[in-house]
Amino acid sequence: MRLQPLHKFDSLALALLLSLGVLFGGNVLADEQPEQEPEAAKRSAPEGTVRVQQPDFDRSLRDPELIEQLNLARRLMRAQNYMGASAVLEVLYEKYPKDVRVYSQLHTCYLVLQYYDKAVDLNRRMAETHPNTTRYLLNLAQVYTRKGARDSALTTYKKTVAQLEGHPPHSYNAVINSMLDYGFAERALEVIDRVRLESEQPDALTLERAEALQILKRYREATAEYFTVVDDTTRLGSDARKKLDELLDFPDSAPATEEVLLEYASGDSARLEAVELLSSYYLKDDRFDKAFQFAQVHDSLSGRNGRSLVTFMRRCQDRSMYAETAELGRYVLDHYDTLRHAQQSRFILAEAYASLGKYDTAMAHYDTIATSYPRLVDKAMALYQKGRILLDHLNRPDQALALFDSVVTHYHGGEGYIRSQLAVPYCHLRQGRLLQASDAFQGLLKRRLTPDMTEEVMYHIALIKFFGKNPDSARTDLNRLLVEHPDGYFINDAIGLLMVMDEAGDDDTLLYDYSNALLFEQMRQYDSMVAKLESVVEAENQALADVALYRLARVSFDHFDTTTAMGYIDRLTKDFPESYYTPFGQKTRADVLMSDPDTRNKAVEIYRELLKQHPNYPFASAVREILRQVEVDQNIG
Secondary structure, X not given: OOOOOOOOOOHHHHHHXXXXXXXXXXXXXXXXXXXXXXXXXXXXXXXXXXXXXXXXXXXXXXXXXXXXXXXHHHHHHHOOOHHHHHHHHHHHHHHOOOOHHHHHHHHHHHHHHOOHHHHHHHHHHHHHHOOOOHHHHHHHHHHHHHOOOXXXXXXXXXXXXXXXXXXXXXXXXXXXHHHHHOOOHHHHHHHHHHHHHHHOOOOOOHHHHHHHHHHOOOHHHHHHHHHOOOOOOOHHHHHHHHHHHHHHHOXXXXXXXXXXXXXXXXXXXXXXHHHHHHHHHHHHOOOXXXXXXXXXXXXXXXXXXXXXXXHHHHHHHHOXXXXXXXXXXXXXXXXXXXXXXXXXXXXXXXXXXXXXOOHHHHHHHHHHHHHHOOOHHHHHHHHHHHHHHHHHHOOOHHHHHHHHHHHHHHXXXXXXXHHHHHHHHHHHHHOOOHHHHHHHHHHHOOOOOOHHHHXXXXXXXXXXXXXXXXXXXXXXXXXXXXXXXXOOOOHHHHHHHHHHHHHHOOOHHHHHHHHHHHHHHHOOXXXXXXXXXXXXXXXXXXXXXXXXXXXXXXXXXXXOOHHHHHHHHHHHHHHOOOOOOHHHHHHHHHHHHHOOHHHHHHHXXXXXXXXXXXXXXXXXXXXXXXXXXXXXXXXXX
16 A cells, blocks of 8 residues: 555656745645644653554664655644645655655644545554554544544554553553543543552552543542552652642532542541642631641641641641631740740741731741841841841831841851841931942942842842942943843833933933932832922923832822822823823722622723733733633632
């Protein structure tokens, strides 16, 4: 049996047509939109699968003509010209039928072009030529399925399975996964059960059997099957736990899976893995009481060392469940105050209290750590965190500075020490002491800092020069930052400040008013900041009015005055529709609307329009994340 080429060309016509295909990106020959290979078909066989016997490869077939024509076919395929590539490969296949590269590329072309009859002939011929290789039978079965010939596909799968009789169970991985991927889950289950029986290995092919049961919606059985290997310390156990998490996340399967896991988690023989899965599931499902109950059971089964409860606290904290985190922290300290894992909980508890606005309570816990914990790194971090509360939440920069200086002087080492060094100049900046702040930042550059810290210090040195009415020097420092940290965190701030200086030009009064507004912002003097920005908006020179309106909108929004924020955005949109800052204002408008369930749909419309019109703006990533979360919430709802 010979494959019939698409067309019969003389050599000159073929060369001309293929050249056109390359030149025009495949549009000359490829009239159809290529069908993409489904993800299921790309899945590789699991580890441990017996290596399929490869066809005989005549290594003498390395002549220049073969290599040249293969490269031509690859170029045509990259140009989406699969018809042209298949014409080249069909000729090559007749001349080099043993070259697996020719077969693989031709098979790919046929699948993309949906030339399933040709793909059937190709794989049937390869299977006949290489009767001991299952690869071609599997490909043949998959092609039959694609063209809708399921009976022929099933017959081919049976032939493939017959070839594997007597081999160890893991040899069946490839054929079973193929059957699962192409809609033969029930038949795959029969094969697995027969292999288990014949090999006398009742636990063989566990994940494959569980997946077959899952596809067939026999969720209770699938859960039980996955659970048989959850305690395995290899990838097998990890994959099983992930599958059980997926079953719990899927509304159709969650009730049955939960019911089975509850059976494993109860009684004297309760399994630790089931308890852990249920605790995590109930927390994600916002059933804190049940999640806490199983976290306690997990701790009991683990020997009451407090570790699992501290882990559970972190999960609650990550989900912004600060009241629940505080409740857990109090429980842990009441029961395990002397254990190392319980000591870790005091840090989490203090942070939860700070997030709840209970700053005095949070600082009291940090004081306890600083006075009673033995490790210097813990003391340093506790004092640093207390200093951040004083600086960021209570606006007591002098007290914060005293704590940071104490850490830098007495507790050398650890993250708290490094962070305290970086915090010192901010305390000076908060009080308007520009010279001291600049000296402190300059001193940091003499130390070994991470690239991110170096960029942060460089930006603030330039910012202080801007505050000090030295824009030329600030501009030089900002341009240097752009060169040395092109992908840094402060890159957008640096560019924004350079744009402001360019727009203001020689108008020193306008630039000074704007720089004073930014300094007042650093000093938390928001009334003075607003007054200076208003003067910029009302100035005769309107060069910075748009950026000032945007900043006014943001400061109003950040202080929960959404009505005033909307007013500034309206002025920005009306007076400066083409401004670079108008899209930022629209993003703030969407943020305001997003906070009200009644206007959330309008916010989503604005977010989507912003991505469409301004896909490269700095806020694009944040907007995409908001829209992804909205989609998740809608699916859950």
